[in-house]
Amino acid sequence: MDISIVVPLYNERDNLAPLHEELARVMDALGRSYEMLFVDDGSTDGSAEVLRAIKASDPKVRVIRLARNSGQTAALQCGFSNTTGDVVIAIDADGENDPADIPRLLACMGEGYDIASGWRTERWKGAALTRRIPSIAANWLISRITGVRLHDYGCTLKAYRGDLARQLRLYGEMHRFVPALAAEQGARVTEVEVNFRPRLSG
Numbered sequence: 285m286d287i288s289i290v291v292p293l294y295n296e297r298d299n300l301a302p303l304h305e306e307l308a309r310v311m312d313a314l315g316r317s318y319e320m321l322f323v324d325d326g327s328t329d330g331s332a333e334v335l336r337a338i339k340a341s342d343p344k345v346r347v348i349r350l351a352r353n354s355g356q357t358a359a360l361q362c363g364f365s366n367t368t369g370d371v372v373i374a375i376d377a378d379g380e381n382d383p384a385d386i387p388r389l390l391a392c393m394g395e396g397y398d399i400a401s402g403w404r405t406e407r408w409k410g411a412a413l414t415r416r417i418p419s420i421a422a423n424w425l426i427s428r429i430t431g432v433r434l435h436d437y438g439c440t441l442k443a444y445r446g447d448l449a450r451q452l453r454l455y456g457e458m459h460r461f462v463p464a465l466a467a468e469q470g471a472r473v474t475e476v477e478v479n480f481r482p483r484l485s486g
């Protein structure tokens with residue numbers, strides 16, 4: 285398997301079919317082998333039924349369902365440890381990340397980076413101050429404490445070298461610290477500007 289895409293989701297019923305379609309279009313155009321691994325983090329809104337239909341229509345889709353809601357980090361961890369791809373890509377299920385950015389992340393991996401991390405340059409579009417201020421503070425703090433300078437620690441859309449992703453043991457809210465943790469151990473990390481689209485439903 286060349287590429288595993290991991291999609292953590294919690295109550296994203298109406299976002300799943302459009303995302304699957306966009307992902308399939310982008311990935312099919314690459315001509316590389318891939319799988320999509322949807323991790324249903326205990327959804328209660330009918331996401332499971334939607335995923336069943338998507339899986340029935342596309343053999344590249346795998347679904348893992350967690351028995352109860354465990355949070356995005358736990359869903360990512362579950363997804364990562366069940367991948368087989370040389371490269372693992374994580375993407376949000378709500379449409380905020382754009383699958384069209386995946387080829388550029390993969391290009392960085394081809395240049396030898398261990399992590400290519402999305403940087404949402406337009407992420408403040410329409411965001412309330414109550415979201416902006418904590419995010420700016422968190423970015424500043426993480427950057428100062430870890431010494432790994434990224435513009436955007438909170439972007440799920442990232443490409444990881446597969447064995448690196450499978451070695452991670454994430455808990456709590458740790459997914460934001462992966463680039464910093466990995467860089468500590470010598471991983472080469474780069475940032476790629478990506479599109480940001482506010483979620484349309486859910």
Ligand code: UDP
Binds near residue numbers: 353
């Ligand atoms: N998510 C999850 N479990 C949760 C909460 C969120 O798997 O308990 C998923 C969610 O469906 C989405 C991603 O994690 O695909 C990011 O969540 P959200 O959009 O709520 O976070 P934000 O974009 O505000 O950081």
Ligand code: MG
Binds near residue numbers: 376378380483
């Ligand atoms: Mg979101």
